[in-house]
Amino acid sequence: MRFLTSGRRHKAARPLLLLLSLFLVGAVYAAVSPATSSSAEGVADAQLVAAGKNLFAVNCASCHGLNAEGLAQQGAPNLTNVGAAAVDFQVRTRRMPMANPLTQAVPGSKTIFTDDEIKALAAYVASLGNGPAIPDQNQYDPSNVSAEGAARGGDLFRTNCSACHNFKGAGGALPNGVVAPRIENTPPEQVWEALRTGPGQMPVFAAGAIPDQDVQKVIAYIKQVNAAPSAGLSLGGLGPVAEGFWAWVAGIGSLVLFAIWIATRGTRA
Amino acid sequence: MAKPAELSPASPAMEVRTPPKDPGPSKLAGPATWVDERIGLAKLMSNIRKVFPDHWSFLLGEIALYSFVILLLTGVFLTIWFKPSMAEVDYAGSYELLRHVRMSEAFSSTLSISFDIRGGLLVRQIHHWSAMLFVAAMTVHMLRVFFTGAFRKPRELNWLIGVGLLSIGLVEGFAGYSLPDDLLSGTGLRFVDGLIRSIPLIGTWAEFFVFAGEFPGTLVIPRLYMVHILLVPGLLLGLISAHMALLVYHKHTHWPAPGRTNHNIQGYPFFPIYVAKAGGFFFIVFGITILMGALIQINPVWLYGPYNPSQVTAGSQPDWYMGFVEGAIRIIPNWEWHVLGTTWSWNIFLPGVALMGLLFTALAVYPFIEAWITGDKSEHHLLDRPRNAPNRTAFGVAGMAAYGMLWLAGGNDIIATQFQVSLNNVTYFMRVAVFVVPVLAFIVTKRICLSLQRADKDRVLHGSETNIIVRSPDGGYSEAHVPISQGEAYSLTRHPQLDALPPNGEKLGRTRQRLSRWYADGQVPTPTVEEIEAAAHHSDAPALEGSDTAESGVSH
Numbered sequence: 001m002r003f004l005t006s007g008r009r010h011k012a013a014r015p016l017l018l019l020l021s022l023f024l025v026g027a028v029y030a031a032v033s034p035a036t037s038s039s040a041e042g043v044a045d046a047q048l049v050a051a052g053k054n055l056f057a058v059n060c061a062s063c064h065g066l067n068a069e070g071l072a073q074q075g076a077p078n079l080t081n082v083g084a085a086a087v088d089f090q091v092r093t094r095r096m097p098m099a100n101p102l103t104q105a106v107p108g109s110k111t112i113f114t115d116d117e118i119k120a121l122a123a124y125v126a127s128l129g130n131g132p133a134i135p136d137q138n139q140y141d142p143s144n145v146s147a148e149g150a151a152r153g154g155d156l157f158r159t160n161c162s163a164c165h166n167f168k169g170a171g172g173a174l175p176n177g178v179v180a181p182r183i184e185n186t187p188p189e190q191v192w193e194a195l196r197t198g199p200g201q202m203p204v205f206a207a208g209a210i211p212d213q214d215v216q217k218v219i220a221y222i223k224q225v226n227a228a229p230s231a232g233l234s235l236g237g238l239g240p241v242a243e244g245f246w247a248w249v250a251g252i253g254s255l256v257l258f259a260i261w262i263a264t265r266g267t268r269a
Numbered sequence: 270m271a272k273p274a275e276l277s278p279a280s281p282a283m284e285v286r287t288p289p290k291d292p293g294p295s296k297l298a299g300p301a302t303w304v305d306e307r308i309g310l311a312k313l314m315s316n317i318r319k320v321f322p323d324h325w326s327f328l329l330g331e332i333a334l335y336s337f338v339i340l341l342l343t344g345v346f347l348t349i350w351f352k353p354s355m356a357e358v359d360y361a362g363s364y365e366l367l368r369h370v371r372m373s374e375a376f377s378s379t380l381s382i383s384f385d386i387r388g389g390l391l392v393r394q395i396h397h398w399s400a401m402l403f404v405a406a407m408t409v410h411m412l413r414v415f416f417t418g419a420f421r422k423p424r425e426l427n428w429l430i431g432v433g434l435l436s437i438g439l440v441e442g443f444a445g446y447s448l449p450d451d452l453l454s455g456t457g458l459r460f461v462d463g464l465i466r467s468i469p470l471i472g473t474w475a476e477f478f479v480f481a482g483e484f485p486g487t488l489v490i491p492r493l494y495m496v497h498i499l500l501v502p503g504l505l506l507g508l509i510s511a512h513m514a515l516l517v518y519h520k521h522t523h524w525p526a527p528g529r530t531n532h533n534i535q536g537y538p539f540f541p542i543y544v545a546k547a548g549g550f551f552f553i554v555f556g557i558t559i560l561m562g563a564l565i566q567i568n569p570v571w572l573y574g575p576y577n578p579s580q581v582t583a584g585s586q587p588d589w590y591m592g593f594v595e596g597a598i599r600i601i602p603n604w605e606w607h608v609l610g611t612t613w614s615w616n617i618f619l620p621g622v623a624l625m626g627l628l629f630t631a632l633a634v635y636p637f638i639e640a641w642i643t644g645d646k647s648e649h650h651l652l653d654r655p656r657n658a659p660n661r662t663a664f665g666v667a668g669m670a671a672y673g674m675l676w677l678a679g680g681n682d683i684i685a686t687q688f689q690v691s692l693n694n695v696t697y698f699m700r701v702a703v704f705v706v707p708v709l710a711f712i713v714t715k716r717i718c719l720s721l722q723r724a725d726k727d728r729v730l731h732g733s734e735t736n737i738i739v740r741s742p743d744g745g746y747s748e749a750h751v752p753i754s755q756g757e758a759y760s761l762t763r764h765p766q767l768d769a770l771p772p773n774g775e776k777l778g779r780t781r782q783r784l785s786r787w788y789a790d791g792q793v794p795t796p797t798v799e800e801i802e803a804a805a806h807h808s809d810a811p812a813l814e815g816s817d818t819a820e821s822g823v824s825h
């Protein structure tokens with residue numbers, strides 16, 4: 001899955017992908033979502049895709065190109081095969097439309113689009129190629145995970161995620177100014193989408209590596225470990241650096257103040 | 270020891286034999302006499318009137334001592350339940366988010382101390398906080414001794430004992446940190462495994478020796494446990510006793526002041542005043558440590574999970590006292606030799622093993638180097654104010670700056686995320702800063718010391734500023750000064766002058782000659798009697814003092 005992610009961004013791959021996407025869009029459009037292709041839905045889908053195409057032209061094409069083929073000078077990738085899930089993730093976390101294309105896409109507080117607009121954008125991008133669809137609730141919803149499942153999720157989390165996101169999802173630094181963000185409060189749907197689409201420097205975790213049930217367990221773990229009471233001030237969950245800081249500032253600091261106080265208390269011997 | 274009974278004024282033997290006749294005082298005196306006749310209590314009591322001078326900085330070592338006591342008390346509690354075993358078990362305790370995860374018995378017993386044993390979590394947190402404070406207090410105590418020159422003759426040996434205490438304090442802390450066998454402690458052990466293997470020639474052999482085979486093996490936790498609860502605490506206890514004994518033998522140093530000389534000691538008697546103060550301070554240290562243990566989470570091993578060589582987490586750091594090594598390793602360029610199928614990992618050996626060796630060697634030899642440079646063979650019981658030993662102070666600050674830069678480098682990822690800067694930029698910056706900042710710190714500190722010396726001299730000669738601005742008849746403004754007290758003038762002029770070693774050719778090497786000249790250079794000579802007298806006459810019109818200097822030139 002690693003080579004898929006990086007291959008997708010390879011410069012030489014772009015022309016090929018462009019050809020492929022033209023081929024896909026032009027020739028096999030009907031086959032894009034065969035599972036939901038009853039004729040009535042097909043019409044609705046076509047309308048949605050058209051609306052999405054318009055939105056895309058206005059908001060996204062300046063970087064991603066009119067046909068989402070990607071523009072190298074903006075550093076914006078080709079979106080042919082990223083799928084509806086990627087669009088939903090990027091737009092819902094307010095990464096897209098990106099403000100400054102030179103830095104990492106930073107999540108914002110609120111998306112600028114309505115649900116319907118996001119759906120349309122997603123449908124348009126999905127219509128271009130093959131990629132993960134927006135998940136159903138039963139794919140990511142962690143509410144049926146057992147206690148044991150959450151513990152298993154913890155193991156998966158430590159194996160696959162904590163290297164970048166820290167042991168409880170408080171975030172971490174990657175080379176070259178890239179940050180793996182805090183994920184303690186990311187909604188389950190976006191966690192699922194992040195895994196399947198691998199935003200930015202994050203690898204794609206495909207269903208073959210972490211099936212949906214396991215994704216739910218990971219999500220359950222992230223939720224529960226952050227909801228569990230901590231043993232006092234948790235110091236941001238940053239580990240020993242924050243502890244050392246407190247030992248010096250609060251501990252030695254206050255003890256020195258006390259020492260000064262004691263030494264100035266004069267006694268007449 | 271030979272004649273304890275004689276020394277005790279309250280030991281008429283008949284009192285012991287006939288207690289019923291005299292129930293009043295004998296209630297106390299009886300047991301005291303009993304003990305005195307056997308171990309010479311009265312002799313000990315004479316030590317109890319030993320005098321301790323009062324200054325807050327003399328209490329820093331006590332923080333370390335009391336933290337050690339807290340560590341012993343809480344550590345004993347932990348040993349009752351901790352199982353130093355790497356045998357794998359299936360966790361079945363009450364922390365649900367690790368239920369049925371495979372882990373070592375060491376980790377599972379740490380979890381049960383945390384979640385199933387009443388007060389266990391509190392004691393664990395107190396133990397860990399006091400470990401952090403123990404090493405931190407040793408460090409600030411050592412800095413106090415350094416900057417005041419308290420390591421000079423005759424106290425060099427106690428300085429060496431202190432350096433020993435600090436170094437094995439690090440070992441003790443590291444061993445304890447490794448015991449719970451959580452993800453961070455395993456990562457830390459892996460780190461040390463790397464350090465050991467980077468030692469040229471014997472690295473691999475040494476690794477097999479320590480771990481009884483390849484990392485991690487099954488023996489390292491039991492071994493560290495022995496180190497942590499027996500070997501090092503024993504050494505610490507012995508060294509601390511020696512440290513205290515030497516302290517009593519040398520007596521404490523004190524600050525220069527009227528009546529305080531190199532041959533006396535002024536302060537409060539140990540009993541009852543100092544006991545009350547020190548005893549009170551013990552409870553304050555205990556109280557603060559307990560408060561920290563109760564209110565601030567430390568080492569939440571259940572979040573880190575059990576050690577698993579295939580896992581790692583962002584924010585993997587050691588406790589603060591190993592942070593400088595971590596930092597050096599994080600910023601060193603990737604220097605490695607490959608010679609005839611062998612690997613020479615300078616990128617690990619230099620910042621790890623060599624750096625620690627360098628730090629502790631530098632600390633250990635410093636008193637001797639300074640004495641060699643100054644040629645000073647006299648005893649010192651009066652402390653230096655840091656400004657009066659500018660090169661020493663500047664050297665110390667430079668060392669702290671280097672240490673501080675390495676420390677920051679050890680947290681480069683946290684700095685990057687918390688201040689939203691690039692990890693690479695932090696790293697490149699630190700590579701330069703670790704060499705440049707200490708040099709700047711040296712220069713700046715030395716200048717500050719010298720200007721403080723100058724300010725002291727001004728104060729002696731011209732008195733203290735009154736904050737009253739006086740306008741002279743010809744329109745100039747200046748600040749009025751009042752003379753300082755005799756006592757203060759004494760204290761400010763008491764410090765010895767540094768003299769360059771006399772040039773006596775071949776007997777002193779050239780280097781030494783040069784060093785000693787450099788060391789004494791630039792200091793502001795303490796005012797002579799004539800100068801003080803001249804200034805005193807002059808002080809009929811103190812207001813005009815310095816009316817020509819820039820600082821007071823508010824004129825026109």
Ligand code: HEM
Nearest residue numbers: 340341344345347348351397400441442445446448502568
């Ligand atoms: C001399 C008496 C001591 C005893 C009997 C003792 C005992 C123990 C035991 C049994 C543990 C493992 C249980 C646990 O981790 O919760 C432990 C952990 C630890 N010890 Fe000690 N210890 C002593 C002194 C020290 C000293 C002097 C230091 C530091 C300089 C220290 C630092 C630590 C640390 C950092 C841990 C890890 C604590 C944690 O899990 O959060 N200990 N100690």
